[in-house]
Amino acid sequence: MIWNLIEIAVQVGLLYVPLVLGIYLAMGVMSLPDLTLQGSFGVGGSTAAVLTINGQHPVVSLGVAMLAGAATGLVTVLLHMKLRLNVLLASILVATAAYSMCLVIMSSGNLSLFGTTTAFSWADGVGLTYREGTILTGAGVALLLVAVLLWFLRTDYGLSLVATGQNIQTARGLGVRTELRQAVGLAVANALAALSGGLVVHNQGFMDVTIQNGVIVIGLAGMMLGLSFTRSSRVLPILVALVAGVVVYRFAVATSLQIGLNPNLLQLLTAAVVVVVIAVRSQGRSWLSTLTATGRRQSRIARTRYYEEDRVASFI
Amino acid sequence: MKRTYLALAASALACTTLAACGEDGGGGARDAGDAKVCVDQYATATVIDDLLTGIKAGLADAIDDGLELDVQNPNADAATEQTLAQKFISGGCDVIVPVGTSASQLMATATKDIPIVFAASSTPVDAELVASMDEPGGNVTGVADVIDPVPDIDAMKQLIPDLDKVGLIWKLGDPAGDAQADKARAHLDELGVEYVEATISNGSDITQAAQSLVGKVDAIEIPGDTTTISAVEGLMKVADDAKLPVYGGTGEAVAAGAVISSSYDYEVVGKEVATLVLAVLDGADPATTAVVVPETGGFDLNRTKLTELGIDVPAEILDAALTTQ
Numbered sequence: 001m002i003w004n005l006i007e008i009a010v011q012v013g014l015l016y017v018p019l020v021l022g023i024y025l026a027m028g029v030m031s032l033p034d035l036t037l038q039g040s041f042g043v044g045g046s047t048a049a050v051l052t053i054n055g056q057h058p059v060v061s062l063g064v065a066m067l068a069g070a071a072t073g074l075v076t077v078l079l080h081m082k083l084r085l086n087v088l089l090a091s092i093l094v095a096t097a098a099y100s101m102c103l104v105i106m107s108s109g110n111l112s113l114f115g116t117t118t119a120f121s122w123a124d125g126v127g128l129t130y131r132e133g134t135i136l137t138g139a140g141v142a143l144l145l146v147a148v149l150l151w152f153l154r155t156d157y158g159l160s161l162v163a164t165g166q167n168i169q170t171a172r173g174l175g176v177r178t179e180l181r182q183a184v185g186l187a188v189a190n191a192l193a194a195l196s197g198g199l200v201v202h203n204q205g206f207m208d209v210t211i212q213n214g215v216i217v218i219g220l221a222g223m224m225l226g227l228s229f230t231r232s233s234r235v236l237p238i239l240v241a242l243v244a245g246v247v248v249y250r251f252a253v254a255t256s257l258q259i260g261l262n263p264n265l266l267q268l269l270t271a272a273v274v275v276v277v278i279a280v281r282s283q284g285r286s287w288l289s290t291l292t293a294t295g296r297r298q299s300r301i302a303r304t305r306y307y308e309e310d311r312v313a314s315f316i
Numbered sequence: 317m318k319r320t321y322l323a324l325a326a327s328a329l330a331c332t333t334l335a336a337c338g339e340d341g342g343g344g345a346r347d348a349g350d351a352k353v354c355v356d357q358y359a360t361a362t363v364i365d366d367l368l369t370g371i372k373a374g375l376a377d378a379i380d381d382g383l384e385l386d387v388q389n390p391n392a393d394a395a396t397e398q399t400l401a402q403k404f405i406s407g408g409c410d411v412i413v414p415v416g417t418s419a420s421q422l423m424a425t426a427t428k429d430i431p432i433v434f435a436a437s438s439t440p441v442d443a444e445l446v447a448s449m450d451e452p453g454g455n456v457t458g459v460a461d462v463i464d465p466v467p468d469i470d471a472m473k474q475l476i477p478d479l480d481k482v483g484l485i486w487k488l489g490d491p492a493g494d495a496q497a498d499k500a501r502a503h504l505d506e507l508g509v510e511y512v513e514a515t516i517s518n519g520s521d522i523t524q525a526a527q528s529l530v531g532k533v534d535a536i537e538i539p540g541d542t543t544t545i546s547a548v549e550g551l552m553k554v555a556d557d558a559k560l561p562v563y564g565g566t567g568e569a570v571a572a573g574a575v576i577s578s579s580y581d582y583e584v585v586g587k588e589v590a591t592l593v594l595a596v597l598d599g600a601d602p603a604t605t606a607v608v609v610p611e612t613g614g615f616d617l618n619r620t621k622l623t624e625l626g627i628d629v630p631a632e633i634l635d636a637a638l639t640t641q
Contacts, residue, residue, distance in 0.1 A: 109489020
């Protein structure tokens with residue numbers, strides 16, 4: 001029973017790993033609140049669906065889907081840089097427009113991939129079940145992405161990307177062309193989201209324009225859960241935690257469905273799980289230090305500093 | 317990293333055994349008494365509630381005899397939907413009943429062994445759920461609620477003799493909405509009536525779509541996708557102000573103030589689903605069991621609204637009315 005739930009969580013969760021890594025890259029590494037990811041998920045799904053139906057190799061269709069996602073991300077970057085539009089606003093605009101883009105790409109709202117060769121079709125050929133094929137393919141993609149990101153974020157270019165996200169003034173002071181780094185960072189993040197969309201479409205055997213709705217929440221929940229598993233600032237533990245986070249999140253959903261939780265409460269449960277995990281993480285350690293006067297003062301200072309930092313520039 | 321890989325490989329191995337024990341519902345007759353029917357209702361909507369009521373009523377006797385009915389609602393979330401599919405496959409379901417086209421597509425991809433009886437997909441052939449309506453050819457068959465806007469438009473022509481222009485409102489990209497809008501356009505072209513299209517992308521667009529038609533058309537036709545039907549109250553506010561009659565959109569829309577619609581009673585559709593489920597449990601092979609298209613039956617008629625709008629109703633339409641308000 002538990003084992004079955006774990007399998008379900010792994011199977012569904014792994015498909016969303018690229019999305020979570022994309023969100024982490026955009027929001028965690030680049031410090032840019034990019035909601036285009038949701039639109040790119042749909043654009044990637046549509047592109048992958050159309051190419052697959054036209055008989056393209058799954059790798060080609062997923063590859064082109066990633067390019068389409070990157071292009072969607074670059075539109076946001078362009079609005080941000082040329083029109084000086086806030087990234088959050090620009091990305092909401094582009095994500096809205098992406099819905100129409102999906103309809104244009106598919107020239108319908110729902111496409112069936114029945115009888116086509118998808119990234120999961122190989123499992124049939126070697127006698128594996130749908131579930132085994134999904135888990136193995138998902139795991140392969142997740143491993144590959146973690147390995148590539150691990151390598152990329154350690155290169156000089158990757159480090160300059162991290163520096164841009166951490167402290168843009170210092171990065172520029174060191175001679176980094178920060179606007180270029182932001183563009184590349186968001187393009188890569190959106191390509192990852194599009195890959196996730198393509199994988200989901202290949203896996204579920206159809207593309208429906210509504211699959212992108214609210215997908216960013218799944219990604220965010222997975223990311224928050226994952227980040228709460230580690231306090232390390234090293235890349236490897238974070239990436240592994242992110243993969244684990246999205247699987248654990250899907251596990252929570254599968255469990256609540258299994259025990260017969262009212263489905264209307266499902267989204268509430270998602271929010272509650274994330275809040276509890278974060279509360280434990282942020283309050284758990286500091287609780288002891290509040291016993292002393294110095295500790296209380298320090299935590300007050302830390303809190304005030306947090307309030308000062310956690311604000312965005314005025315939108316208008 | 318090595319450890320992660322091993323864990324994943326182990327989980328993949330274990331599911332061989334589990335999947336093998338889960339998928340025993342393939343062929344062969346099963347006694348309805350100890351069987352399990354799993355329903356994925358896909359979303360929350362009034363039409364779906366009626367459908368479920370019908371399914372439950374149709375299976376009531378079997379449930380008394382010990383049939384287990386498991387109804388789940390993923391609230392239209394793609395990832396939850398997939399989780400649900402897996403839960404059904406490994407949960408020993410003997411028949412899976414997905415509601416609507418996309419839920420059916422997902423279930424049909426997830427399992428090729430467990431029989432699937434879809435409920436209320438209006439385009440099963442286009443969605444590639446079945447090879448053809450008569451010979452589905454796989455593990456999928458079901459009940460198709462093919463809504464036909466043609467009778468609505470004929471009735472409209474009869475009620476408004478000098479009909480010149482019709483407004484069409486549907487959700488662009490909805491497989492049912494698109495297909496039915498195509499039918500409506502083709503029929504209007506045949507009759508030589510002009511039309512103006514106003515599409516929505518979600519329910520909240522409907523007021524604006526309706527307003528864009530005011531002053532341009534003599535009547536509004538709803539070809540009939542669930543999103544538009546669910547938001548029909550918004551449309552009625554605008555239409556009432558402009559004194560425009562609204563046609564189509566099933567009994568749901570008529571209850572909200574549309575004048576006439578050829579329609580399904582979804583409780584009846586649900587009962588058809590239940591009958592089909594029982595047949596499959598008795599050993600009918602989905603591959604050779606034709607997709608059921610229930611009779612539309614006739615019209616739902618809103619006489620109060622027609623009187624308000626000053627439209628006279630000919631006797632033949634009154635005779636064909638299933639319900640009158």
